[in-house]
Amino acid sequence: MITFETREAMAGGRTSSQPASRLEDESRSLPRPSVRKRIALGVAATTVFAILCALGVWQLERRVWKLDLIERVDRRVHAAAVPAPGPSAWAHVNAADDAYRHVQVKGRFLDSRATLVKAVTERGPGYWVMAPFRTGDGFSVLVNRGFVPSDQDVHEALKAGHGETAITGLLRVSEPGGGFLRTNDPAADRWYSRDVDAIARARGIKDVAPYFIDADAAADSHVLPVGGLTVISFPNNHLVYAITWFGLAIMLLGWMTYAMRQEWILRKRHSGRAIT
Structure with a gap:
């Protein structure tokens, strides 16, 4: 008769433990972190x-x-328009407390040449018309009279009235340096941002406010330059x-x-x- 040795006999009468699963075998062979x-x-x-x-x-x-x-x-x-900050308040004007404040100035536009600043609006590409304005309080301020499309004749839009007038609009802080990935070039009269200090130096304007004013829209929206195009957007x-x-x-x-x-x-x- 052919007999087979049992696993217990081969092990010398001892009962071995049950075989571990493959996962256990692998886990034993893998080095464990200290x-x-x-x-x-x-x-x-x-x-x-x-x-x-x-x-x-x-x-x-x-x-x-x-x-x-x-x-x-x-x-x-x-809010209702308030007088624009005068020289005594300029040191305290800042974006957090004053940006987009509705202000008003009374006086007249200066004969100094207006500055065209590159712009892109809902009406397409063109220029902002930055004109120097002398207030009745004895200081000057740059007024953004509005937008002129690049395909329009800008010379007519550059003409400003010489009589006494009142301007209402939004106070804006200066935009130094440039924009559109380009730097302002005063020597070549190329402007990509509304840098008040640089424009004032280039035009020889004295006692200028450290801010500019975006003029409100005129009654006739077809008259150039077109005001009231300030974009107020805060990504949230x-x-x-x-x-x-x-x-x-x-x-x-x-x-x-x-x-x-x-x-x-x-x-x-x-x-x-x-x-x-």
Whole structure:
């Protein structure tokens, strides 16, 4: 009779443990990170999680600030016109408190040549007409009389009345440097931003205000230059940014939870394995 030795007999009467699963075999063969490395990884992940949450909270705070700014500017734009700040207040004029304030000046346009500044509006490409204005209070201010399309004859639009007049519009802070990825070139009379100081020096205008005024729209919208084209827009994407940061934080937290669970499972398997 042919007999077969049992596994127990081959093992000398000892009962071996059940074969481990392939996953367990592979997990045993893989090098496990040291305790120090695991702690360092946990600290790094926790730090990144805290930073992502902080960025999300910061964006929510920025959103509150932006909504308040929009509300304040809206009140300024639709308020009754007030006298434009004089020399005694120039040192305190700033974008946060004065930009887009509805102001009024009385006086006359100077004979000094107006400055054409490159512009792109809802009416297409063209120029802003920046004309020097002498107020009855003894100071000068640049007035953006409005927009002239590039395909129109600008010479007629450059003519300003010489009599006493009142100008109402929105106070705008100076735009130094340039725009459209180009730098202002006073020597060549090429202007890409409404840089009050540079324009005043180029035209020899004294005692000029550190701001300019965007003139309100005229009764006839077909008369050049066309005023009232000020674009007031404050991008408010802070809620989207906050959701993004918080979303990344949640994803990282999920990964951390998964990694900790896998570590716990491996520890349990190793501690519960019978050694015979």
